[in-house]
Amino acid sequence: DAGITQSPRYKITETGRQVTLMCHQTWSHSYMFWYRQDLGHGLRLIYYSAAADITDKGEVPDGYVVSRSKTENFPLTLESATRSQTSVYFCASMDAGGAGANVLTFGAGSRLTVL
């Protein structure tokens, strides 16, 4: 499927467990992002990546780990999940140039509940 896909769409886990949210894009966009959406906070940037093997922290990176070994994939790992990480997580991508530059395209989201 063309576009940006996230998996799983829904996940319930327990405090202390490791969880990985997957993100895959088919456009070969250079930039990829992870945001979390919480009521009253809008979207907050967790981590972003400018290219394969280049990642950097966003506004709320604590408790999260990312990697980008391939351009098309940008997984987000919660090493030891906490209840405060219950949220909806959105992956997004942006091209470095051309028609897709300046436009952030989002996946459908992953709803994570930590019990």
Added chain:
Amino acid sequence: GEDVEQSLFLSVREGDSSVINCTYTDSSSTYLYWYKQEPGAGLQLLTYIFSNMDMKQDQRLTVLLNKKDKHLSLRIADTQTGDSAIYFCAERRDFGNEKLTFGTGTRLTIIP
């Protein structure tokens, strides 16, 4: 997202115009965006405006930018039930910075 402010709720009668407002804080912002989020879905780009423009119109949508006051608005003409959604304002702060900073979102409710 604390640097970009929006009202949380707006109710509008079907057929009227909706105006959603946003205040941002960074005068060096290069692009400003409006995204729409329908229930259970991701964010969809509606429109964006470059900082050297005052206005942009696209069918029922009109974006106004007041750089002096750091104020951005989205007007939706002839509001329909399908316009019910959360609308996010976002700013991109400077060239070479690909990150977007989002507001809290405004939930638009259409009254029949």
